[in-house]
Amino acid sequence: MISVSVRIAAPPAVVFPYFTDPQLMVTWIGERADLDAQPGGTFAIDFGGTSARGSYLAVEPPHRVVFTWGIPQDATLPPGSSTVEVVFVADGGDTIVNLTHRDLPPDREPSHREGWERCLAVLAAAVGQ
Amino acid sequence: MTPEPGEPEAPAGPDVVLRALADPHRRQILRLVQHAELPAGQIAAHFDLTQQAVSQHLTVLKRAGLLAERRAGTRRLYSLRSESLQPLRTLLDEFWPDALGRLKQSVERAHPRTERRRPT
Numbered sequence: 001m002i003s004v005s006v007r008i009a010a011p012p013a014v015v016f017p018y019f020t021d022p023q024l025m026v027t028w029i030g031e032r033a034d035l036d037a038q039p040g041g042t043f044a045i046d047f048g049g050t051s052a053r054g055s056y057l058a059v060e061p062p063h064r065v066v067f068t069w070g071i072p073q074d075a076t077l078p079p080g081s082s083t084v085e086v087v088f089v090a091d092g093g094d095t096i097v098n099l100t101h102r103d104l105p106p107d108r109e110p111s112h113r114e115g116w117e118r119c120l121a122v123l124a125a126a127v128g129q
Numbered sequence: 130m131t132p133e134p135g136e137p138e139a140p141a142g143p144d145v146v147l148r149a150l151a152d153p154h155r156r157q158i159l160r161l162v163q164h165a166e167l168p169a170g171q172i173a174a175h176f177d178l179t180q181q182a183v184s185q186h187l188t189v190l191k192r193a194g195l196l197a198e199r200r201a202g203t204r205r206l207y208s209l210r211s212e213s214l215q216p217l218r219t220l221l222d223e224f225w226p227d228a229l230g231r232l233k234q235s236v237e238r239a240h241p242r243t244e245r246r247r248p249t
Contacts, residue, residue, distance in 0.1 A: 002224075002225055004225040004226050004229055005229075006226075006229040006230065006232065006233050007233075008232070008233045008236050008237060009236075009237050009240075009242050010236050010237065010240045010242070014236060014240050015232075015236055018232055018235065018236060024235075027231075027235040027239075028228060028231040028232040028234075028235045029228045029231070029232070093242070097229060097232070099225055099229060101225060
């Protein structure tokens with residue numbers, strides 16, 4: 001599980017659409033985004049040679065958005081296999097963005113303790129190898 | 130752990146490691162040798178590949194620092210060097226922080242806050 005927070009000097013209503021509007025999404029992640037921000041709707045981002053694919057599970061502007069995350073070409077991290085939850089907390093005029101990327105399906109091999117291969121698939125997508 | 134013989138391996142950068150991992154056969158090889166040291170022939174037996182192709186995959190993995198090679202008599206035994214994955218784990222740990230850093234910049238650039246300069 002990965003948890004990350006960032007404080008942004010803008011209210012949640014401003015920050016939230018950066019996770020749901022394709023034009024805003026590509027200003028900070030990926031090069032192309034195809035987003036249908038409603039439960040069950042498409043979540044698709046392209047990075048260089050790879051892509052992240054999933055679907056929105058929850059869209060609750062401007063407080064919370066949840067989407068699944070996976071890599072189509074990689075059997076170890078198929079679309080839908082991991083979940084990203086983003087919670088927007090108003091603080092003064094700022095927003096605290098709390099992002100949690102949780103797992104990543106149980107390994108097919110129990111001995112494969114660290115699941116590093118799945119992590120690397122995410123990484124590969126991230127760096128657009 | 131005894132130091133591995135053979136040609137010295139320069140520390141491989143993340144790009145080299147990622148390229149080595151980009152191939153499903155090579156990932157499968159790493160799975161095979163993750164907990165057991167295996168000779169090349171036994172690794173090759175798991176694949177529908179020529180011995181030469183498997184040998185090439187082993188070379189790529191060795192160059193990336195992912196595979197340790199040990200000679201035992203006439204055999205060469207291979208095992209995973211899991212420590213070589215640590216730099217990639219570190220990079221992965223930085224993925225979302227980096228992305229959120231860009232998000233922050235993007236939002237704050239698009240929505241500069243002017244009221245901070247005003248007295249309240």
